[in-house]
Amino acid sequence: MILRIFNQMSGKNRKMKFRVRMMSRKAQRTNVKILKVLFVLFVFGLFISSSFSGAANEFISPSTGQTGYAQAERFLPANATSSIFNASVDPHWITGTQSFWYLRNSRNGQEFVLVDIQNRSKAPAFNHTSLAADLSSATGEPVDPSHIPLSEITVTPEGLDGIEKIGFEAFNRSWQFTFNKTNAKLTEMPSPPQPEPGESLSPDGKLAAFVRDHNLWVRSTETGEKTQLTFNGTKDYAYAERSETVSHPVTLVRLNETAKPYAIWSPDSSRIATFRMDQRNVSEMHLLQYVPGNDTRSRPWSYRFATPGDEMLPMYEPVVVDVARKKIVAVQSTAQPEVSLMDTEDDVLQWWGDDGRTLYSLYAQRGEKALQLLQTDPVTGKTEMLLEEKGSTFVEASLDYASQPNIRILKSGDVIWFSEKDGYGHLYLYGPDGKEKNAITSGNWAVRLLLYVDENASQVYFLAGGREPGRDPYYRHLYRVSLDGSGLQLLTPEDADHNVVVDPSGTTFLDTYSTVELPPVSVIRNRNGSIIMNLETADIQNITDMGWKPPERFSVKALDGQTDLYGLLFKPTNFNASEMYPLVETVYPGPWTIVTAKSFPVDMAWVNKIFWRAQAVAELGFIVITLDGPGTPFRSKAFHDASYGCLGDAGGLTDHIKAIMELSENRPYMDLDRLGMFGHSAGGFMTAQALLNYPDFYKAGVASAGDYDSRFYGAFRKV
Template structure:
């Protein structure tokens, strides 16, 4: 049939269907002409849609000037959009609504609007979701500054809301250690119990609450972190999740699949290989596809049953073309942080013409986070951020450099204290002192690293880190390329600076 509008009351600065100008990049969207993926979610039976009405009317404007318009005219072209900066009075507000598709009725959820936070910057819908039969909506309300999370239950017919539980802290609270990741939350259909993610004991773990928000037990514990709540098998009483750092002697960033009982018993490792595991569960939870690799091993993909037993070897990667061109995997490295005890992990990347008898200048290729790491863990065979970083570093090494990737203090996927080193201290994100000390230690046993010629390269946050390195450590870093650095985070998006504690917010 013919298309028809579901809403008719939207305006330029009070609209449905996308995030605010601060996270959306409206000028780029306008100039590219590419279609916008709706910021909304269908119900299981396709009769309703979850959405937000975004109000940015009070957000201050920002301006861009295009000096050389594509039409060849000499007069610069001005673009205006709304952009909130850390500490400003107003940010975009997201009013939750449920839309009845057939009647086009808009049901306004009876709760205060969501302030814009980093969760809106993920590019994916992640704050409200349906239960299995579409009778209930669950949502995660993140307060401005992200120090408080509230878990809500919504009635999609009446718009009534029940607040089930909340958690607050001195620094940001996260429901998933992946930036903007889908919340590690699950509500049991059979009894209403809730699985909740928290770093309250210093590491990211799972907790079980009853339907009224009363804690029943901690499900996982220890000096390691849960990464992704992958699947809950209610019938057989198993919780499946990806985690890192539990297996002794392994890189703590490698993800492994585990399962555990809701009461915390029966924890077992299902993917034993010393590698990073990308796992996809079957819809019925009876088996899973496991693609595992390291930066120095080829990818292998297998099918396993729910107990982790091998059912079928599916595929093995082929890097013969790479090796025929002289490529060799990077060296995985471990150095100590500035405290002298914490292990830091990274890569040493050599040119294909590497000769250990020759001296090489060193380039520290950086990105300080604090929302992601820079070092590739799996084999860099996709189009993901870390793969792009790796191959750019490899290309740089071919010009005659030894290239270092290292994740210092203040970055994610370790303990809460490890990550919080950069909270309110963005200048120390990525750990410049850790980089200087780590590279110095590496060179003691690798005489081909020429520490009289050390440079740094980084883009965006890496550009900021590069400029800072040249100013703070001019006797160590003799050159640097700071690409598109955000050198003053007080001018960056409010959702970013306020989460990570930019001063004056």
């Protein structure tokens, strides 16, 4: 079937002949013994010496007179994103109100904006000229009203009734700016409690937790007094630390950084839920740093690192620490093996009930084929299992890697549970007895984020993708549905990716929506989805003045002939359809995330950097392609499962080959005789895999920091 599909694809640009070996399943599974670091040097040398070396000389110089490399530099991520204005609204909610402030970055400078949703008003948070003058006078430093160096800003609720009080940090001092319509006053204030590097501040701000000598301590932010809470922690049997498999110990030492405690405070600041991590029996990994700093002698590094197949893993014994009594309460449950949910600095496995009387947690087995929801009494440590789900592959609590689980425990004792048991990620309602009541959502689409539960109205608000016909299934939309599964309603009708934040009262939503063609638009919506306030529309004039045009969105069929795959095709700003262009495919096979941007790339997020680097490379005279193949997330479970237990197949390399051939059918400017690939990390592996398995198709490549042997992944990865 695969050969027949490829044989049917013929065109004047495709001169190479594919051998049967190329499409065989056996050829997909690269022999890990030959994927050594030496191949990276070989790949890079091939890239330099191949026909690509002349590609940069074939572009047509832009009419602006910019050389190719200078034009490309303008589209590097930091340069491109700094040329975009009014692109995002990061709300800082004001306690007890329906108001927030945000920092507006316009082409004229920065402005602090105050939004009052109740009164439908948006205005400068204060008189920037007045504050700048007062701050300059008080400090003796020049202060530009359009770039006031403020941080740690707080707005008091009474500020909404005529007299405003803005607290902030500037020039390493604390200030309060009090003003109304006629008067203003700047006053230096005592510095408020702030966490130091490596500390976690308590909810009431009075204590900061930190780790010293592998034990948990707290520091009074008022007096500076430090109190030890645990006493028997050791290097490999430590409190509130993650294992060296996931914590990057060499990097921490080299950068002189301190990790925050792997722990969560109770809402009343009286307890800390954490783990005692045990890696005493984990094998060591040894590295050699050839040129450490300015030294000429190599430096060895050793740390404990568990790999797939190892019998001994880092284990985490859950405990609750009573801060006032300095008492350790052992949680009565099995020690947690290290899993992918722990591949983040934030502890997403545990969370407190609103009243702080109950600790909830997830227990994931090694391999993540089973997931349990546990309930713990923090006073006694008594623990019971509320529900459990098992599967033949991974059982996930969210489609976003190592993120907050899409789980809620309601006041009634019912549980909203996320599951892919019907083939897509959906929400289900379970009773306190652990038995399923009903599906809340269903269908051939996926829930991405559980946003808010209105228990009084028995309604759930969530983001999901793939439900709306004819739209990119990766686009997130806001929906509302009743807990019994009835009344599903789309609240964001725009055909775009919606990044939604709910206000603390759950009555309105801040929605910033965009596509790679549509710059971000930020609005406030009510519970019915109606727009009640317009906040910002991004200004991309500087980008378009460079000649930039959005990349082409495309979809192609996978090798199965049924599944749609989605990607982007980037062209240089001086594109000429009568010319022939070499191709570069930028890849990341997953399975943790995707490589193709869905929203407008306004910041330095990982996928956005890939977007702008692709445009920069295109400026050198290339067509650049990104594509997300089978084994990557955010689609059906079957789509993601393609990489479970066979990480080398993630991304579907043969699907990529088919896609490129299909795209070139009606794009004669694509020169398949000059096709290369670039990838970093897992993308580096895929690049080496492509060159070694399909050298007749991929002629050159650069594999950056490739994971060439999955046996050296952390054991928590599902390889």
